[in-house]
Amino acid sequence: MTDTVMTEKSELPVHMRRAEFDPVPELAELRDGPAIARIHTVVGSQAWLVTRYADVREVLGDQQRFSHARFLERRPPGMADLSDEEIAQARAGNLLAQDPPDHTRLRRFLIPEFTVRRMKRLEPRIREVVDENLDAMEKEGPPADLVANFALPVPSLVICELLGVPYVDRAEFQARSNRMLDLSVPPKERTRIARESRAYMAKLVAKAQAEPGEDILGMLVREHGDDLTTDELIGIASLLLIAGHETTANMLGLGTLALLKHPDQLALVRDHPEAVEPAVEELLRWLSIVHSGIPRVTTTEVEIAGQKIGPGELVVLALPAANRDPALLPDPERLDVTRGEMGHMAFGHGIHHCLGAPLARMEMRIAFPALLQRFPTLRAAGTEPGFRSFNVIYGLTSLEVAW
Amino acid sequence: MVSDEQLLRVRADRDVCIGAGMCVLTAGAVFDQDDDGVVAVLDETPEDIDAVRRAVANCPSGALSISTGTPAGA
Numbered sequence: 001m002t003d004t005v006m007t008e009k010s011e012l013p014v015h016m017r018r019a020e021f022d023p024v025p026e027l028a029e030l031r032d033g034p035a036i037a038r039i040h041t042v043v044g045s046q047a048w049l050v051t052r053y054a055d056v057r058e059v060l061g062d063q064q065r066f067s068h069a070r071f072l073e074r075r076p077p078g079m080a081d082l083s084d085e086e087i088a089q090a091r092a093g094n095l096l097a098q099d100p101p102d103h104t105r106l107r108r109f110l111i112p113e114f115t116v117r118r119m120k121r122l123e124p125r126i127r128e129v130v131d132e133n134l135d136a137m138e139k140e141g142p143p144a145d146l147v148a149n150f151a152l153p154v155p156s157l158v159i160c161e162l163l164g165v166p167y168v169d170r171a172e173f174q175a176r177s178n179r180m181l182d183l184s185v186p187p188k189e190r191t192r193i194a195r196e197s198r199a200y201m202a203k204l205v206a207k208a209q210a211e212p213g214e215d216i217l218g219m220l221v222r223e224h225g226d227d228l229t230t231d232e233l234i235g236i237a238s239l240l241l242i243a244g245h246e247t248t249a250n251m252l253g254l255g256t257l258a259l260l261k262h263p264d265q266l267a268l269v270r271d272h273p274e275a276v277e278p279a280v281e282e283l284l285r286w287l288s289i290v291h292s293g294i295p296r297v298t299t300t301e302v303e304i305a306g307q308k309i310g311p312g313e314l315v316v317l318a319l320p321a322a323n324r325d326p327a328l329l330p331d332p333e334r335l336d337v338t339r340g341e342m343g344h345m346a347f348g349h350g351i352h353h354c355l356g357a358p359l360a361r362m363e364m365r366i367a368f369p370a371l372l373q374r375f376p377t378l379r380a381a382g383t384e385p386g387f388r389s390f391n392v393i394y395g396l397t398s399l400e401v402a403w
Numbered sequence: 404m405v406s407d408e409q410l411l412r413v414r415a416d417r418d419v420c421i422g423a424g425m426c427v428l429t430a431g432a433v434f435d436q437d438d439d440g441v442v443a444v445l446d447e448t449p450e451d452i453d454a455v456r457r458a459v460a461n462c463p464s465g466a467l468s469i470s471t472g473t474p475a476g477a
Contacts (some may be wrong), residue, residue, distance in 0.1 A: 061465060063423030104421075111422030111440030116431075342425060342461045354425045361428075 012389060015049055015318035016291045020387060021258055022333070023320040027051065031321045035305035039316065042183045042390075047295060047314035048304070053325035053345070055305050057297060057315045060349035063099055066315060068352065072097035082191055090194065093228070093235020096294050096352065103351060108238065109224050110355060113162075113195045114218050122162070123366070129157050129369050134374045141292035142362045142402035143381050151252035151399075152245070152373060155363055159244025162359075163237060164208060164215030173200065177242045181392040198234060201241070205233045216240065240356070247289065248360045250395025254368055255283040257399055258335060259368070260380050265337045270372035275337060280364045282340030284347070288320040289394045293348055319345055375403035411452055413469050415442040419466040429461055430454035442466060 014142035017024040030037055031051035039049045040392045050056050072091055073249075075082070082090075082158040086396050095106050095178060112118070137149045144150075160167045177198045179185050204217065209225070217237055220228060228236075259266035268275040301308065303314075309315070323344045324332040347354035354360070372378060378401055386397035413433060415426075422440035426433070433449045434442055449455055452469070459467045 011413055061463075108439070112438060113434075113440075114424070114426040115422065115440045116424040117436065296457040303469065342429060342457075347463075349463050351421050351464055353425075355423075358424045358428070 008307070013041060013049065013316070015039075015051070015316065015321060016042070016389065016394075018320075018387070018389060018394060020158045021254070021261075021287060021335075023318075023324065027318060027321045028324065028333075031318070031325060034306045041295065041316065042316070045124055045314055047316045048309055049316050049318055050304055050309070051318045051321035051325075052305060053322040053328045056136055056319065056322040056345060057349050059304065059315055059317060060345065060352070063103075065299055065302050067099050067299050068296065069097060069099040069102070070295055070297035070299070070312075071295050071314070081188070086195075089198070089231050089235075091235070092236075093232035094239050095236070095355070096239065100351065106232070107351075107355065109220060109228070110216075110236070113219065114355055119362045122158075122359070123362060125161070126154075126158055126363055126366050127370070128155055130370045134370060138374065143400050144288055144402075146256060146399040146401045147249070147253045148398070150367075151256070151396075152249040154252065154367055155248035155360075156245055158359070158363060159241060162216055162241055163244070164213050164217040165204060165237075165241055169200075170294050173197070174245065176200075177245045180242065181246055182388075182390065183392065184390040191286055193318065197238060201234045201238045202230075205230060205237060208233075243354075243356055244359070246393050246395075247354075247356070248363050250289045251283065251287065251360070251364060253396040253399055254287050254289060254394070255364070255368065256371065256378075256401075257380065257385055257396065258283060258287065258339075259372070260378065260401075262335055262337075265335065266372060268337060269368055270376065273369070276365050276369050278340030279337035280340065280361060280368065281342055281344065282335060282337045283364075285323045285340070285344035286335045287394070288323045288344075288346050290346065290348075291392070291394060292316050292318055292319055320349075375401075379403065410448050410471070411455075413427060413444050413447050413449065413455055414468045414470055416442050416466045417441050419464050421464040421466075423463045425461045425463065426458040429458040434458060434467075438472075 014024065014027050014030065035052050035055065037049050039047055041047050050059055075087060094107065095103055098106060133150050133153050137144050156170055157167055176193050179193050180190060208217040208221050212221040220233060259269060269279045275400045298309055298311050298315060300311050323346060326332055347357040381402035382400040385399045388395055390395045420442045422436060424436055426442060427436055433446050433455055435445050437443045455469060459469060
């Protein structure tokens with residue numbers, strides 16, 4: 001038995017609709033009622049939306065019955081002018097488009113670069129980047145746009161240095177990352193941007209192959225150059241660049257606004273170093289900026305929340321619903337930075353759990369307190385913050401602040 | 404219930420591990436990542452079993468487990 005949550009093709013599916021920080025109430029009603037529903041995805045495909053914490057966790061943890069690869073094998077709707085070769089190229093090296101053993105092989109090349117110890121070695125450089133951006137913001141304002149002056153440039157510079165992408169090119173690749181995840185951009189335009197982005201990355205990969213540097217691209221060429229095709233190198237680098245930008249940047253922007261709206265909790269993060277780690281986890285849970293990640297395709301008949309689902313069907317995971325499930329924690333709609341823990345699924349779960357999570361955590365643990373200590377009187381000012389909904393990742397387009 | 408003779412033993416399946424590092428963040432005295440980024444158990448019979456239980460629960464790939472065994476080795 002399921003209810004059907006009707007959505008127009010042009011309208012966002014229920015798990016992507018938000019009122020500022022909160023998912024719309026219909027999403028909780030679905031989760032606490034039938035728990036699963038038929039929806040149309042943004043591109044108009046029929047899918048099952050899974051909402052409860054336990055069910056989402058089960059799907060994410062089971063790559064046998066819920067395939068990534070089968071979803072990415074499909075031709076993206078509206079992208080008829082992409083050749084089969086281009087689709088194959090776009091999949092190569094994209095960890096999100098693979099199941100084991102292909103996924104395992106690629107991920108193993110990358111995990112040494114994202115260990116906790118490696119992140120600790122990066123910590124001083126991240127602090128420098130944070131401080132430099134705060135210096136620039138202090139000179140320029142008040143007022144200042146926190147997104148353009150802090151939330152975006154900090155993770156952007158960090159991922160560029162880590163990966164080996166020239167930061168001077170940021171205007172063009174930041175614009176491209178942004179447009180590629182923007183669901184209101186027409187498919188033709190997205191195809192064009194994807195081609196442009198690929199051509200850019202191909203140049204960087206060629207450079208690294210000729211002269212490998214002390215960065216991830218250089219490491220991949222030096223240590224795994226014989227195991228990885230050029231297409232795979234381009235795919236890995238493209239994914240890391242986009243993922244390194246759009247996630248932490250939106251957590252920093254939206255997270256700062258959330259703290260500004262909860263001044264007592266903001267003061268805790270600013271004044272008590274031991275409050276920072278749980279606060280970051282609670283913000284990750286409460287904001288759940290990734291609406292759903294990659295849809296899965298069932299490989300066999302499955303049953304979720306009492307619903308039988310045949311093979312070959314799309315399954316979409318409602319991460320904001322799962323992370324606010326009363327089964328996960330009491331009073332889930334409330335932000336309480338003192339109770340943050342890692343059990344949430346803001347970084348996903350299972351074998352595709354965010355590769356960059358240790359980096360994202362490190363960046364946030366440094367950036368939030370540094371920002372709040374530099375500007376103890378920080379406040380939202382001027383124009384209303386711009387929430388962006390029609391995007392793969394939720395966040396702010398701008399946040400004007402003063403101090 | 405675990406009797407006095409039984410020991411809780413921490414196990415990690417290195418083939419299943421995806422190197423997310425959550426165990427290191429949750430129970431750094433018990434888990435580490437080797438040069439390949441894959442889990443390494445530093446202490447198979449740790450005192451702080453609560454932290455280990457949290458690490459087992461949080462592990463994204465399901466690579467960690469706690470088993471009971473005798474000190475002689477089961």
